Amino acid sequence: MTPEETEAVEAALGEPIVDSRKLAGGFSHETWALVLESGRAVVRLGGGAPGVEAAVMERGTELAPVPPVRVVQESAVGDVRPFMVIDYIDGRMLDDLLADPDADGLRTLGSDVARVARRIGSLTIASRPGFFADPALHVRAERPWSEQLAEFAAECxxxxxxxxxxxEHRRAWAKLCAAHAPALTEVDSDAQLVHSDFNPKNILVAPAADGWRVASVLDWEFAYAGCPYADAANMLRFADEYPPAYVEGFRAEYAEGMAPEDAARWEFVGIVLDMFALTSLVTRPIGHSVADQAAGRIRVLLDGGLPGRR
Incomplete structure (x- = not known):
C-alpha cells in the first residue's frame, strides 16, 4: 500500500490509519489489516471490480456470514488502485485449522461449512447464468458452460x-474436459449465486460450543450466477489433504435432503464444473503454489477418472 493509497483510504474512511500490516494471500489483489481510531478493518487493493464484489457481498449477507463493507472505490484514480474496506472479523483461517493435528470438532465444522455452501447456492440471483457486469448485478451473456469447456481447456x-x-498430460486433460463437457448441459441454465472461490483459504472459523462454526466467508470477487455444485467441488478439490472427519461431515451435510437423483450427481457435476478453475490455474507462472496443487489434482483425475460419476 503506497503513501498515496494510504491517504486515499484515510480520506474515504474519514479517519486516520493508526497502524497497518500486509496480510498473506490474495493472488489478484493486495490485502492489509488496518488499525483505526474506531477499531480494526481490512483494505483490499487492486483485483477486479470492487463495486461488483461489494454488491454481491450485500446480497450474500442474506445467506452467509459476510464482513460488512465500509467503503468502495470502484476504479483507479491516478496511482491509487481500486479498493474496498471491510470490517475486520476475528477468527482462524479454515486452512490453518485443517492443518492442525490437534484440532477437534471437525466433522461438525464440515457440516456447518456445507450448510453455508448450500445457503449461498439457494439464492437465484439472476434470470440467466453468467458473470456480473456491474454493481446492479446484471449478467453478461455467455455461451452455455457445456459449449465452452472443451475450447477453454484447449486454449489453457x-x-x-x-x-x-x-x-502428454496437457493433451490428455484437454481430451478429458471435452469428453465430460456434455454433462454440464443439465446445469447450463442454473443461475444461483456461486462464490467461485469457496475453499479453506477464504473461510474464517471461530470457536463454538460444539467445536467450530463459520465466522465469515471472504473474497467474493469471482462470484457469478451458475450452478452451486461448483462451490462444493471447490471445497473438496484438495480433500485428500484434509482430515477425513471434516470431509465426511461436509459431504454428508451437503447431500442431506437432496432428491435421490441430485444426491447421486452433485459431486460428479461439480468436478466437471471445477475443470474450468483447474484448467485456468495451471496457466499461472512457475512458482505459483496453488497452480502446482492444481496440476497435481489434474494428474490424479487423469490417472483415476472422475469420482462420483453416476
Whole structure:
C-alpha cells in the first residue's frame, strides 16, 4: 500500500490509519489489516471490480456470514488502485485449522461449512447464468458452460508451462474436459449465486460450543450466477489433504435432503464444473503454489477418472 493509497483510504474512511500490516494471500489483489481510531478493518487493493464484489457481498449477507463493507472505490484514480474496506472479523483461517493435528470438532465444522455452501447456492440471483457486469448485478451473456469447456481447456493447455504439465498430460486433460463437457448441459441454465472461490483459504472459523462454526466467508470477487455444485467441488478439490472427519461431515451435510437423483450427481457435476478453475490455474507462472496443487489434482483425475460419476 503506497503513501498515496494510504491517504486515499484515510480520506474515504474519514479517519486516520493508526497502524497497518500486509496480510498473506490474495493472488489478484493486495490485502492489509488496518488499525483505526474506531477499531480494526481490512483494505483490499487492486483485483477486479470492487463495486461488483461489494454488491454481491450485500446480497450474500442474506445467506452467509459476510464482513460488512465500509467503503468502495470502484476504479483507479491516478496511482491509487481500486479498493474496498471491510470490517475486520476475528477468527482462524479454515486452512490453518485443517492443518492442525490437534484440532477437534471437525466433522461438525464440515457440516456447518456445507450448510453455508448450500445457503449461498439457494439464492437465484439472476434470470440467466453468467458473470456480473456491474454493481446492479446484471449478467453478461455467455455461451452455455457445456459449449465452452472443451475450447477453454484447449486454449489453457496451450498456455500451460511444460514444467508444470508435460505435453502428454496437457493433451490428455484437454481430451478429458471435452469428453465430460456434455454433462454440464443439465446445469447450463442454473443461475444461483456461486462464490467461485469457496475453499479453506477464504473461510474464517471461530470457536463454538460444539467445536467450530463459520465466522465469515471472504473474497467474493469471482462470484457469478451458475450452478452451486461448483462451490462444493471447490471445497473438496484438495480433500485428500484434509482430515477425513471434516470431509465426511461436509459431504454428508451437503447431500442431506437432496432428491435421490441430485444426491447421486452433485459431486460428479461439480468436478466437471471445477475443470474450468483447474484448467485456468495451471496457466499461472512457475512458482505459483496453488497452480502446482492444481496440476497435481489434474494428474490424479487423469490417472483415476472422475469420482462420483453416476
Amino acid at each position: 493447455m496451450a498456455a500451460t508451462p511444460d514444467e508444470r504439465l508435460n505435453r
